[in-house]
Structures are given as C-alpha cells and as structure tokens.
Amino acid sequence: MLKSSLNIKVDRRDAKLVMAHFYVAFIALLVGGLAGLLQVLVRSGKFELPAGIGYYQILTVHGVVLGLVLTTFFIMGFQLAAVSKTAGTFTNKQRTIGWIGFWIMTIGTVAAAVMILLNEASVLYTFYAPLQAHFVFYLGLTLVVVGSWAVGTTIILKYAEWRRANPGQPSPLLTFMALVNTMMWTVATIGVAATVLIQLLPWSLGLVETVNVGVSRTLFWYFGHPLVYFWLLPAYMAWYVMIPKIIGGKIFSDSLARMSFILFLLFSIPVGFHHQLLEPGIDPAWKFLQVVLTFLVVIPSLMTAFSLFATFESYGRSQGATGLFGWLKKLPWKDARFTVPFIGMLAFIPAGAGGIVNASHQMNQVVHNTVWVTGHFHLTVATAVVLTFFGVSFWLVPHLTGRKLTKKMNKLALIQGYLWAIGMTFMSGAMHAAGLLGAPRRSSFSEYGGAAQAAEWIPYQIAQAVGGSILFIAIILMLYIFVNLAFFAPKGEEEFPVGEAANQTEKAPMVFENWKLWLGITVLLILFAYTIPFIDLIKNAPPGAQGYKLW
Amino acid sequence: MHMHKFEKIWLIFGVTALLVFLSVLGVSAFYLGNQPPSCLAVVDPTKVDEHETFKEPGLKKVEGKDWDYELVFVAQAFAYTPGTVEVPLGAKVKVIATSKDVIHGFGVAGTNINMMVEPGYISEIVTTFDKAGEYLVLCNEYCGSGHHLMTSMIKVVE
Numbered sequence: 086m087l088k089s090s091l092n093i094k095v096d097r098r099d100a101k102l103v104m105a106h107f108y109v110a111f112i113a114l115l116v117g118g119l120a121g122l123l124q125v126l127v128r129s130g131k132f133e134l135p136a137g138i139g140y141y142q143i144l145t146v147h148g149v150v151l152g153l154v155l156t157t158f159f160i161m162g163f164q165l166a167a168v169s170k171t172a173g174t175f176t177n178k179q180r181t182i183g184w185i186g187f188w189i190m191t192i193g194t195v196a197a198a199v200m201i202l203l204n205e206a207s208v209l210y211t212f213y214a215p216l217q218a219h220f221v222f223y224l225g226l227t228l229v230v231v232g233s234w235a236v237g238t239t240i241i242l243k244y245a246e247w248r249r250a251n252p253g254q255p256s257p258l259l260t261f262m263a264l265v266n267t268m269m270w271t272v273a274t275i276g277v278a279a280t281v282l283i284q285l286l287p288w289s290l291g292l293v294e295t296v297n298v299g300v301s302r303t304l305f306w307y308f309g310h311p312l313v314y315f316w317l318l319p320a321y322m323a324w325y326v327m328i329p330k331i332i333g334g335k336i337f338s339d340s341l342a343r344m345s346f347i348l349f350l351l352f353s354i355p356v357g358f359h360h361q362l363l364e365p366g367i368d369p370a371w372k373f374l375q376v377v378l379t380f381l382v383v384i385p386s387l388m389t390a391f392s393l394f395a396t397f398e399s400y401g402r403s404q405g406a407t408g409l410f411g412w413l414k415k416l417p418w419k420d421a422r423f424t425v426p427f428i429g430m431l432a433f434i435p436a437g438a439g440g441i442v443n444a445s446h447q448m449n450q451v452v453h454n455t456v457w458v459t460g461h462f463h464l465t466v467a468t469a470v471v472l473t474f475f476g477v478s479f480w481l482v483p484h485l486t487g488r489k490l491t492k493k494m495n496k497l498a499l500i501q502g503y504l505w506a507i508g509m510t511f512m513s514g515a516m517h518a519a520g521l522l523g524a525p526r527r528s529s530f531s532e533y534g535g536a537a538q539a540a541e542w543i544p545y546q547i548a549q550a551v552g553g554s555i556l557f558i559a560i561i562l563m564l565y566i567f568v569n570l571a572f573f574a575p576k577g578e579e580e581f582p583v584g585e586a587a588n589q590t591e592k593a594p595m596v597f598e599n600w601k602l603w604l605g606i607t608v609l610l611i612l613f614a615y616t617i618p619f620i621d622l623i624k625n626a627p628p629g630a631q632g633y634k635l636w
Numbered sequence: 637m638h639m640h641k642f643e644k645i646w647l648i649f650g651v652t653a654l655l656v657f658l659s660v661l662g663v664s665a666f667y668l669g670n671q672p673p674s675c676l677a678v679v680d681p682t683k684v685d686e687h688e689t690f691k692e693p694g695l696k697k698v699e700g701k702d703w704d705y706e707l708v709f710v711a712q713a714f715a716y717t718p719g720t721v722e723v724p725l726g727a728k729v730k731v732i733a734t735s736k737d738v739i740h741g742f743g744v745a746g747t748n749i750n751m752m753v754e755p756g757y758i759s760e761i762v763t764t765f766d767k768a769g770e771y772l773v774l775c776n777e778y779c780g781s782g783h784h785l786m787t788s789m790i791k792v793v794e
Contacts (some may be wrong), residue, residue: 141781213738217756364674365677365757372671383654384651446661523774525741525775528784576740625676627681628682630756
C-alpha cells in the first residue's frame with residue numbers, strides 16, 4: 086500500500102461531511118429505537134398505543150428509519166471517511182457532490198417520514214403493492230436512493246483520481262472495499278428505482294390504474310437482498326482492516342480480503358428469488374438456480390471468518406499465548422473498539438446458520454414470514470452490523486471532531502455492548518423459537534380468536550418485550566456516548582486505525598482492479614438469473630391490481 | 637496470490653460441505669419433488685367470485701387426481717373464506733388460494749403449509765393432514781390495520 090496518500094487525520098472539511106451523515110444516522114437510531122420499544126411492548130399484550138397511533142404505522146417507522154435511513158447514512162459517512170483517510174482528501178468538486186447527495190438523501194428522508202407520521206404511508210419498509218402509499222412517500226424514497234448515488238459518485242471519482250496518480254498500483258484496501266460496496270449498491274438500487282419510478286409513482290399519482298404485482302416484488306427483491314450485503318460489507322471493512330490494527334495485529338492477507346469482496350459483488354445480486362420462494366408466478370427451477378447462487382456467498386463468508394480468527398490467533402501467539410485457545414486471553418477485552426464489534430462477530434455465527442435455513446429451497450417453507458425471520462435479521466443487521474458501526478463510532482466520531490474517547494466513555498461503551506448482547510439474546514432467541522411454532526412476523530398482538538396455538542406464543546412475546554426493553558436502554562446509552570464524543574469529550578487526537586498486511590512484500594494482483602471484468606460478470610450473472618423468469622412474469626401477467634389503502 | 641495451507645484446508649472442507657448441502661436440496665427438489673409452491677395460473681382479481689375454482693370456497697372431494705380433496709380459500713382484508721373447515725384425518729389435500737385485494741400470507745401454524753397469496757395469482761400446495769387437531773390459519777404478510785385479526789381454522793377430525 087502506498088503511504089503517500091494516507092492521511093494521518095481525515096481533513097476537517099471531509100470530517101464535516103461525514104459527521105453530517107452521522108447526525109442523521111443517530112437521530113434515526115433514537116426514533117427507530119423508540120418505535121421498536123413500542124412494538125415489543127404492544128406485542129406483549131400488556132400495553133396499548135395511545136392517541137389512536139397504529140401498530141403498523143410504528144412498524145413502518147421502525148423499518149424505514151433503521152433499515153434504510155440509519156444504515157444508508159452511517160455507511161455513506163463511514164465510506165467517505167475511509168476513502169478520505171486512505172486515498173486522500175476530497176477535491177472541492179468531489180466534496181460538493183457529496184454534500185449535494187447528503188442533502189438530497191436528507192430531503193427524501195424527511196418527505197418519507199412526514200408521510201409516515203401523517204399515516205399516509207403505513208406500508209412497511211418493503212411497501213408491497215397493491216397497498217398504496219401517498220406518492221410523496223415513494224418520491225422521498227427515490228430521493229434517498231438518488232442522493233446515495235451522488236455520495237457514491239464522490240467515492241468513485243476519488244478512486245479514479247487515485248488510480249490515475251498511481252498507475253500500476255493496487256488501490257488502498259479500504260478505498261477498494263468502499264468502491265466495491267458503492268458499485269454493488271448502485272447496481273442493486275436500479276431495481277428499486279425502476280419499480281418506484283416506472284410502476285409505483287405513476288400508479289400512486291393516478292396516472293395508471295393498476296400495477297403488476299409480480300414484477301414489482303421481483304424488482305424490489307432484486308434490490309432487497311444486496312441491500313443486506315450493502316449493510317454487511319462496511320462491517321467487514323472494519324473487521325478486515327481496522328480491528329487488526331486496534332488489537333495490535335496484522336491483516337491476515339490483503340489479496341484474499343480483496344478477493345472476498347469481489348465474490349460478494351458477484352453473488353449478492355442475482356439471488357432475490359430466495360425471498361420469493363413461496364410465491365406464485367415464478368417457475369421453481371429458476372428459484373432453485375437463485376438458491377444455488379445465494380449459497381455461493383458461503384465461500385467469501387468462510388474466507389472472512391478464517392481471516393479474522395487467524396488474525397486474532399496470530400496476535401495472541403505473538404504475545405506468548407500457548408495452548409489451543411490461550412490466544413483468546415491475550416485479546417484486548419477491555420477495549421470497546423474491539424469488544425463491541427467482536428460481540429457482533431459472534432452473533433454472526435448463529436445469524437449465518439439461520440440464514441442458511443431461510444435461503445434453503447425447502448426449509449424456507451417452515452420459517453417464511455414467521456417471527457423467526459425477524460429474529461434472524463436482528464442478529465445480522467441489528468447486532469453484527471450495528472454493533473460494528475457502534476464500535477467504529479467510538480473512535481471515528483472523536484477522530485472527526487478532534488476529541489478523545491475517555492476511559493469513562495470506553496467503560497460505558499463496553500456496558501452498552503454487553504447490554505445489547507443480553508437484550509438481543511432474549512429478544513432474538515424468543516423470536517426464533519416462536520417462529521418455529523408458527524408465530525407470524527409483522528403482526529400486532531392478537532389472540533387469533535382464542536386459538537390454542539396462538540396462546541403458546543404469548544410467553545415468547547413477553548420475553549421479546551423484556552429483551553427489547555434492555556436493547557432500548559442500550560440504545561439510550563449509545564446515544565449518550567455519541568453526543569459525548571461529538572460535542573463534549575475532551576479535545577485530543579483519536580487514532581483512525583488502518584491495519585497493515587502481515588506480508589508487506591506481496592502486492593495484490595491488479596486483476597482485482599479490472600472493473601470491466603467484474604461488473605461484466607456481475608451483469609452477466611444478473612441477466613442469466615433474471616431474464617427468462619422476468620419475461621415470464623410480464624408475458625403471463627394476470628390483470629393488474631388496483632391500489633388499496635387498508636390502514 | 638498466496639493462500640495459507642490451513643486456509644486451503646478450511647475452504648476445501650467448506651466448499652465440499654456446501655456442494656453436499658446443495659446436492660441434498662437439489663435431489664429433494666427435482667427427484668423427490670419437494671418444490672416450493674410455485675403455481676403459474678392466474679385469475680382476474682376483480683372476478684374471483686365468478687371463477688370456476690373460487691366461486692365455492694371450502695372442501696371438495698375430487699376423483700382421479702393425485703389428491704383426495706381440494707380445499708379452496710379466498711383471502712381478502714381481513715378475512716378468509718371459509719372461516720372454519722373440517723378435514724378428515726389422513727386426507728391428501730390440495731390447498732388452493734387467491735386474494736381479492738392485496739397480498740396476504742397463507743400460513744397454517746403447526747404445519748408446513750405456507751404460501752404467499754397475491755392478487756391475480758393462484759397459489760397451491762399439496763399436503764397430507766396426518767394428525768388430528770385444530771390448526772390455526774393466519775395471515776403472515778402485512779395487509780393492513782386488521783392484518784392480525786385475519787384467521788381461519790382447519791379442524792382435522794377422525
């Protein structure tokens with residue numbers, strides 16, 4: 086890696102742009118967390134929402150604000166910081182494009198939020214047609230996506246500039262990773278942009294009467310699955326590059342890290358059918374093909390797991406650890422920058438196992454749309470990813486604001502991580518268990534006409550409320566830490582940790598920077614997996630569905 | 637590009653396990669016929685009541701097919717028709733459903749019956765009810781403010 090472009094500190098002007106993203110992200114955490122608390126309380130059956138507020142309105146807030154707003158804003162900010170740090174300060178033009186993107190995303194977020202609060206858009210974050218929201222809701226979501234493209238442009242321009250300045254050199258690892266995620270996001274969001282712009286907006290404006298439900302769902306899930314990898318890859322950036330530096334170790338292999346990111350680019354997108362396995366209108370052979378493609382991400386996932394634990398073990402042994410697991414004791418457990426993301430890594434083990442069940446051609450039938458799925462993604466995005474983002478915030482926020490993570494805040498951060506682990510064990514564990522008994526996701530409290538089966542679910546729902554309440558306390562703690570680090574912590578220098586590869590002499594193969602090749606294969610895989618079933622959905626379409634507002 | 641020996645072993649083991657796993661799914665799907673519900677038939681969502689299959693929802697005995705009964709459900713916000721139905725123990729049944737309005741999720745707790753019901757499409761699944769009891773039918777895809785009140789009951793009786 087070339088040292089010349091590596092900034093010791095992220096430039097103040099770039100830092101402002103990053104912090105702007107983080108303010109929105111953490112406001113989203115507060116709003117979405119509060120909505121989550123209300124949901125678990127309602128579903129315990131012991132609490133009712135006041136003032137005629139609907140459960141599904143709150144649920145829409147929770148999904149949109151946490152699944153789309155918190156994640157997108159945090160990720161865009163984090164990637165900007167990583168690129169500015171490793172590829173150099175943005176030019177004024179690049180930064181201006183970034184600010185334009187930020188404001189477009191923010192305006193879109195506010196527009197969508199207002200519609201949800203006015204109860205004009207209680208359609209959940211998946212907004213499945215023919216439930217029909219106010220057109221401003223769809224417009225707002227479009228702006229969030231378009232804004233994210235602008236922020237992504239900043240990253241792409243910086244990368245191109247770096248490559249021109251350093252011919253024949255592999256780009257800095259963090260910049261490379263941010264670029265891969267930006268490209269995956271761009272290719273994936275074309276799907277959701279298409280369904281919103283071509284189908285849902287004209288339909289909600291009354292320009293067309295009906296909508297093709299099968300097509301809109303397929304376009305949504307073409308986007309919906311890479312969306313989860315868009316959340317995950319920034320966490321992997323922290324795991325691969327930052328955590329090794331934090332513990333004092335080395336990156337296991339720079340080249341293999343790049344290879345795993347390329348594999349995620351290829352195999353994240355042509356796989357949306359595994360969310361549609363139980364749907365009519367799609368031939369099961371095409372579903373099976375996408376199931377196989379889905380499972381190919383097992384390979385980079387295994388590579389990642391190996392690299393991380395190899396880094397941990399190598400470091401422990403270099404510190405004199407002996408025995409099979411002696412190295413575990415050498416890890417810096419008292420450092421929240423390591424321990425909080427580590428809890429996330431541990432959560433990813435059962436999360437991945439559950440994901441294998443969900444994507445399986447047959448087992449999906451047992452768990453589809455049960456609360457098991459909710460339990461699953463609260464381990465993936467709401468533990469593995471979010472705890473890593475929190476772990477990043479503990480050093481990145483003070484780095485950007487010229488402050489320090491104090492011992493006291495570090496301790497609070499550790500408590501926050503432990504509380505999260507305890508709360509999520511209750512909540513996600515109870516969700517998995519109830520899901521296997523058939524309890525549905527996305528449903529308010531119900532006794533289902535006194536059915537005996539539904540009565541069995543209620544104890545699990547109470548456990549979810551206990552876990553969810555603990556999680557809410559952890560969220561409040563996190564917000565307190567964020568505000569401290571942003572505004573009140575003592576002035577100082579906080580390190581931006583960027584790891585070095587264990588083998589410095591090995592240069593990453595330049596083929597990894599050949600985007601014509603990788604984007605070409607990505608597009609071919611998408612065309613292969615989607616063309617025929619998509620044409621079938623259009624050719625064999627039933628009469629279109631008219632819109633309904635049923636809330 | 638250098639790959640550590642242990643990583644090679646780990647990946648060979650992992651990829652082999654993956655291939656075995658996918659083969660099991662494939663054999664189950666294409667040889668044993670365990671495919672997810674994927675009916676390709678369509679219906680006009682505004683004319684469900686006039687449709688041959690859906691004009692009389694409920695259980696019907698059929699002859700000369702791979703299944704003994706057809707159990708037809710019509711979903712609409714926020715109810716299933718029929719609201720309760722009795723099925724003889726051990727019967728092999730094709731469950732057929734569609735929606736008159738938005739998307740619903742036809743789930744039967746305690747069984748593997750689980751399929752999306754979408755306006756314009758017909759959804760089907762074949763199953764055998766081999767345990768007596770009351771099985772709650774619910775909606776597991778959000779369909780509006782009364783989503784959690786949408787139920788039916790399948791009573792499997794001797």
